[in-house]
Amino acid sequence: THFGFETVSETEKASKVYQVFENVAQKYDVMNDAMSLGIHRLWKDALLHVMHPQPGARLLDVAGGTGDIAFRFLEYVRSQQERQQRRAVSFQQTPSWRDVSDRYPDGGGAPESAVVVCDINKEMLKVGRQRADSRGVTTGLSWVVGDAEELPFNDDQFDLYTIAFGIRNVTHIDQALKEALRVLKPGGRFQCLEFSKVTNPVLERLYDVYSFQVIPVLGEVIAGDWKSYQYLVESIRKFPDQEEFQGLMEDSGFFCVQYFNLTGGVVALHSGFKL
Numbered sequence: 001t002h003f004g005f006e007t008v009s010e011t012e013k014a015s016k017v018y019q020v021f022e023n024v025a026q027k028y029d030v031m032n033d034a035m036s037l038g039i040h041r042l043w044k045d046a047l048l049h050v051m052h053p054q055p056g057a058r059l060l061d062v063a064g065g066t067g068d069i070a071f072r073f074l075e076y077v078r079s080q081q082e083r084q085q086r087r088a089v090s091f092q093q094t095p096s097w098r099d100v101s102d103r104y105p106d107g108g109g110a111p112e113s114a115v116v117v118c119d120i121n122k123e124m125l126k127v128g129r130q131r132a133d134s135r136g137v138t139t140g141l142s143w144v145v146g147d148a149e150e151l152p153f154n155d156d157q158f159d160l161y162t163i164a165f166g167i168r169n170v171t172h173i174d175q176a177l178k179e180a181l182r183v184l185k186p187g188g189r190f191q192c193l194e195f196s197k198v199t200n201p202v203l204e205r206l207y208d209v210y211s212f213q214v215i216p217v218l219g220e221v222i223a224g225d226w227k228s229y230q231y232l233v234e235s236i237r238k239f240p241d242q243e244e245f246q247g248l249m250e251d252s253g254f255f256c257v258q259y260f261n262l263t264g265g266v267v268a269l270h271s272g273f274k275l
């Protein structure tokens with residue numbers, strides 16, 4: 001298999017990937033903003049917008065790292081809940097709807113939503129927990145050390161599964177997809193956000209220069225770690241393009257597989273369902 005452009009054994013790849021994220025964990029969030037000029041926030045917002053989770057949904061965020069998707073998920077369902085409560089209150093104020101609002105006395109009574117962040121790297125999860133503490137997030141969030149290829153969860157547990165910028169680091173993508181399918185409930189949705197193939201040739205040229213000449217330098221200056229960031233760039237180039245990844249998802253048993261490009265294909269958002 002490969003580790004960036006290096007050919008390595010499968011066990012070597014897993015331990016090198018572990019090392020990269022152990023090295024970058026403390027600076028991961030700062031580096032994400034610096035390398036993407038903050039655009040990774042918009043890509044993650046787009047994932048939540050497409051997901052449109054409802055109160056009560058259970059999400060598993062694999063390779064969840066420092067919790068970016070999890071925090072957005074909790075924020076999104078909270079805002080949905082508030083919207084539903086406001087709607088219920090306005091029903092109560094309209095006499096003709098009083099009998100309907102009586103059935104929803106607490107504004108919908110939806111069950112609590114929950115998100116489990118699962119990542120193979122303890123250091124990344126440690127930073128995630130610290131972020132949760134500093135934001136005062138105490139409920140609906142748990143952190144689990146686990147491998148995407150062998151998830152420590154029973155079958156049919158989750159309504160939603162996400163993996164953001166994680167799947168290219170996994171040694172056997174097909175095995176991770178099988179595991180995603182296993183832990184999702186029937187009807188559950190898989191979403192993957194990952195770097196992909198830039199479709200515009202001019203943008204592709206600029207992106208190449210930026211990736212190979214700017215990102216490792218930023219890695220060295222901000223995190224003191226040229227090699228880890230060189231790996232990140234190289235691993236992006238080795239990852240299957242949009243159509244290939246769609247094929248892998250379909251081969252693994254997902255239905256209604258679709259993708260759309262963000263920022264001209266710098267990133268693609270794939271989605272599919274377990275039936």
Ligand code: SAM
Pocket residue numbers: 017021062063064065066067068069118119120121124146147148149163164165166169170171
């Ligand atoms: N999802 C987060 C985000 O978007 O900010 C973190 C993405 S980070 C680029 C990739 C993460 O994948 C790291 O936290 C790394 O530890 C994790 N990872 C790599 N291999 C993994 C595996 N086999 N199983 C679970 N997590 C893995």
